[in-house]
Amino acid sequence: MANTRRIRIPMPIRRRTSLRIARDVAFSLMACCCCSFIRSTQAFITHLPKTTSATFCTFTNENQLDALYNRKASTSLFFFFGKANQEQETAIANRQEQIDQLEGDIDALILECSNNNGDDDEARMLDAMAQLESLNEFQQPNRSPDFLGEWHVWWTNCPPPSNGQLGPFRGTSGQVIFPADDNGDDESTSTTTAPARSYQNLLKVPPNDWLTATLDGVWEEWDGTLLVDSRKKNSQTQDKEAAAADDDSLPSQSATTAIDWGATHWKVTFQQLTIGIFGFPLFRQAFPPETSRIWRTTYLDDQIRIVRAGRTGRVQDEVVFYTKRRPAPPSVQ
Numbered sequence: 001m002a003n004t005r006r007i008r009i010p011m012p013i014r015r016r017t018s019l020r021i022a023r024d025v026a027f028s029l030m031a032c033c034c035c036s037f038i039r040s041t042q043a044f045i046t047h048l049p050k051t052t053s054a055t056f057c058t059f060t061n062e063n064q065l066d067a068l069y070n071r072k073a074s075t076s077l078f079f080f081f082g083k084a085n086q087e088q089e090t091a092i093a094n095r096q097e098q099i100d101q102l103e104g105d106i107d108a109l110i111l112e113c114s115n116n117n118g119d120d121d122e123a124r125m126l127d128a129m130a131q132l133e134s135l136n137e138f139q140q141p142n143r144s145p146d147f148l149g150e151w152h153v154w155w156t157n158c159p160p161p162s163n164g165q166l167g168p169f170r171g172t173s174g175q176v177i178f179p180a181d182d183n184g185d186d187e188s189t190s191t192t193t194a195p196a197r198s199y200q201n202l203l204k205v206p207p208n209d210w211l212t213a214t215l216d217g218v219w220e221e222w223d224g225t226l227l228v229d230s231r232k233k234n235s236q237t238q239d240k241e242a243a244a245a246d247d248d249s250l251p252s253q254s255a256t257t258a259i260d261w262g263a264t265h266w267k268v269t270f271q272q273l274t275i276g277i278f279g280f281p282l283f284r285q286a287f288p289p290e291t292s293r294i295w296r297t298t299y300l301d302d303q304i305r306i307v308r309a310g311r312t313g314r315v316q317d318e319v320v321f322y323t324k325r326r327p328a329p330p331s332v333q
Contacts, residue, residue, distance in 0.1 A: 171205035221262025
């Protein structure tokens, strides 16, 4: 009987062989998973070429598969988000083009109204402003920093003196709104000597602003409580109930959520009126307590603001102020 010689494989070599087999199996499973994942994402990644699984399987290196997928995915995602950004930029550009067009139309109408000042001109002005108001994007314009600062009145259908006319003299009107301090109280701010939450209505008569009228007042966010028209106190009782959301005479708001009146409305209270000549105060007159108005902001951007102001908070008694950051030219004053 022939002697057969058994060859014992040393344990270290057997372990290395097992590890090599396990590594090869794991690598094969990983490659198959990558192929399956890439095929499943082809429906989403539109810019991947129509490639069969056999083509992907020709890659025996995992890094090659990852590099191919990451390159195609990055290109597709860049295209997707780039297209979305491009559409957003186009929409913004179109909106700004509409605003610029309406601003030009309104300026032309203001010049025409200053020459004619007829009822038909006022209706056209209000229609043009309604179109501009439809493009408003601020949900809380009265709380925006853009609301503060100096504004010049270009057009209003408000009676004197808010329209820039003081007696027989015709001038320009404007407004300066001072912010609240960091604590929200009415103490003076560090950047101005004016009280916080205050404003000034300014009327100046040329040349050299020889005659001026300054109305000092304070502002606060409106809570929706209707005011009483002082001209009708004898014919109606004072209404202290909160304004109802379904009242047709009030600005339209969502009835399904709590109404945040202060986001778009201010209650302003007049304090005193000062008449000056050649820079010197001639006399001052204090207003009776609770002489207030309601301001409703219907349009705001960094250069234009439209405010509708009234005595009670109802739409029916509102007048319109079309204001800009830059002064109105003499041709429209």
